Amino acid sequence: MAESSIPWGRRTQQAPALEAMHILWITAGLGCDGDSIAITAATQPSLEDLVLGAIPGLPQVHLHHPVLSYENGDEFLASWFGAAEGRLDPFLLVVEGSIPDERIGGEGYWAAVGVDRETGQPIPTCAWIDRLAPRAWGVVAAGTCAAYGGIHAMEGNPTGCMGLPDYLGWDWRSKWGLPIVCVPGCPVHPDNFMEVLLYLLKQAAGRAPMIPLDENLRPAWLFGQTVHEGCDRAGYYEQGDFAEGAGSHQCIVKLGCWGPVVQCNVGKRGWMAGLGGCPNVGGICIGCTMPGFPDKFMPFSEIPPGAMLSTTAVAMYGKAIRALRRFTQASMNREPERRAGSATRGEAGRLPATP
Numbered sequence: 001m002a003e004s005s006i007p008w009g010r011r012t013q014q015a016p017a018l019e020a021m022h023i024l025w026i027t028a029g030l031g032c033d034g035d036s037i038a039i040t041a042a043t044q045p046s047l048e049d050l051v052l053g054a055i056p057g058l059p060q061v062h063l064h065h066p067v068l069s070y071e072n073g074d075e076f077l078a079s080w081f082g083a084a085e086g087r088l089d090p091f092l093l094v095v096e097g098s099i100p101d102e103r104i105g106g107e108g109y110w111a112a113v114g115v116d117r118e119t120g121q122p123i124p125t126c127a128w129i130d131r132l133a134p135r136a137w138g139v140v141a142a143g144t145c146a147a148y149g150g151i152h153a154m155e156g157n158p159t160g161c162m163g164l165p166d167y168l169g170w171d172w173r174s175k176w177g178l179p180i181v182c183v184p185g186c187p188v189h190p191d192n193f194m195e196v197l198l199y200l201l202k203q204a205a206g207r208a209p210m211i212p213l214d215e216n217l218r219p220a221w222l223f224g225q226t227v228h229e230g231c232d233r234a235g236y237y238e239q240g241d242f243a244e245g246a247g248s249h250q251c252i253v254k255l256g257c258w259g260p261v262v263q264c265n266v267g268k269r270g271w272m273a274g275l276g277g278c279p280n281v282g283g284i285c286i287g288c289t290m291p292g293f294p295d296k297f298m299p300f301s302e303i304p305p306g307a308m309l310s311t312t313a314v315a316m317y318g319k320a321i322r323a324l325r326r327f328t329q330a331s332m333n334r335e336p337e338r339r340a341g342s343a344t345r346g347e348a349g350r351l352p353a354t355p
């Protein structure tokens, strides 16, 4: 697995520990707001835990989210203008949705939020990112669309949309020295995202070193293993027990699961409160946390090319190993010989026949 490109222990430039942090959350990229919806299900920690200050040692959090904030209209946008003009600081910028290329927008625009006070024209999402990113303490891409372009950036892509690293540059750093942090997933995993937010708040408070990221700017500890390595069905794969149709408890690689090569912890973590998680509950992994998603994983629901070879090899080994295990299992299902003839169990550990 890829080494972290940013070593543990390297600290940001912040001298003082920050006592408060505004979180400005843009949902006006090209997306479905699914990441915001997913995050409301988080428990480790929950959004409420952070906003209500239930976790000690963190800066006080002020959340500015178009759906979750109490303010709306001009009152809501006041914090955005304030941040863009340097009056609201420090803040963490969270971007949700793919970033369109407004250079090819013609006379219109692809995505916007709010109205320019001087021109009366809508303010494109790109313009907000241009205004806010240079002043941000850090920038986080929530979900695969914001991280790598996602579904909107698949082949064809009429809006020319892209992820934040392609928009700002992969080597971009905030004024505090933080790289872009990408938390991919379609949608993002609720607890993965909140764990990253928690980490960054700890870092802002001076209680954690620089967040370790892999070469695709994903938090290294969350995306260092494959789905397969944490999947409930991995035992079936190893024995060559492959499902031929839906509704089976066996490994679903032949139905199109890409888990053996996809970096995602959902198999191990589950989806909500440890429950669910795509292949655990019968859904093939379609690689939604990967920069190559979706193009490189299509067509969905067909056996991945590499899996043809591996499943053929595993099937031969699995057939032999299953037979040996059944033999051993039969033996282990019998009590030791020395217990044979006990008053209650009868001969050789077997229950007496019912009269």
Ligand code: SF4
Binding pocket: 227, 228, 229, 231, 232, 233, 234, 235, 237, 250, 251, 252, 253, 257, 258, 259, 260, 267, 279, 285
């Ligand atoms: S269902 Fe997918 S992730 Fe799970 S064991 Fe099979 S191939 Fe691996």
Ligand code: SF4
Binding pocket: 185, 186, 227, 262, 263, 264, 265, 266, 267, 277, 278, 279, 284, 285, 286, 287, 288, 289, 290
């Ligand atoms: S298991 Fe696969 S499809 Fe499911 S969230 Fe992870 S990468 Fe996406």
